Amino acid sequence: MNRYPFRSSDTAHRLLVDEAIVVNFKTSFFYNLNPVGTFIWERCDGRHRLGEIVRALTEEYEVGEDEARRDCLEFIEGLVEQGVLAWSETPAPPEGERGPA
Numbered sequence: 001m002n003r004y005p006f007r008s009s010d011t012a013h014r015l016l017v018d019e020a021i022v023v024n025f026k027t028s029f030f031y032n033l034n035p036v037g038t039f040i041w042e043r044c045d046g047r048h049r050l051g052e053i054v055r056a057l058t059e060e061y062e063v064g065e066d067e068a069r070r071d072c073l074e075f076i077e078g079l080v081e082q083g084v085l086a087w088s089e090t091p092a093p094p095e096g097e098r099g100p101a
Contacts, residue, residue: 001054001069004088005076006046011084013041024084031084036061040075044085046092050076 007013013022020038022031033041039060043053050073057068079085 001051002049002089004046004049004091005044005053005080005085006088006092007041007044008084008086015042022084024082026083029082031079031082037075040072044076044079046088047094049091 008024010025011022012025013020015038018035018038020031020033020041022033022041023029024031036057039057040053043056048056050069054065054069054072057063057072058065061068063071076085080087
């Protein structure tokens with residue numbers, strides 16, 4: 001629950017109302033995310049821990065913590081397997097800042 005999911009540099013996305021379209025450049029595959037998937041995707045920026053994303057889900061949607069954790073982890077792991085997301089043990093630097101050289 002302390003890892004940080006982040007988007008692969010081989011992807012791009014576009015938000016359309018409450019859904020996201022994600023493209024994986026390596027596979028040329030498009031993902032059409034529903035509103036819950038989009039909610040999770042938007043927080044997979046390398047600055048939100050899995051636990052923080054789960055808490056946000058329970059606050060936004062009527063779902064218990066165990067179910068939110070299970071579903072969120074399954075969703076993220078599925079996208080990790082597809083090369084769309086990855087995990088980090090450390091947070092990404094704030095936007096506009098560079099990490100250590």
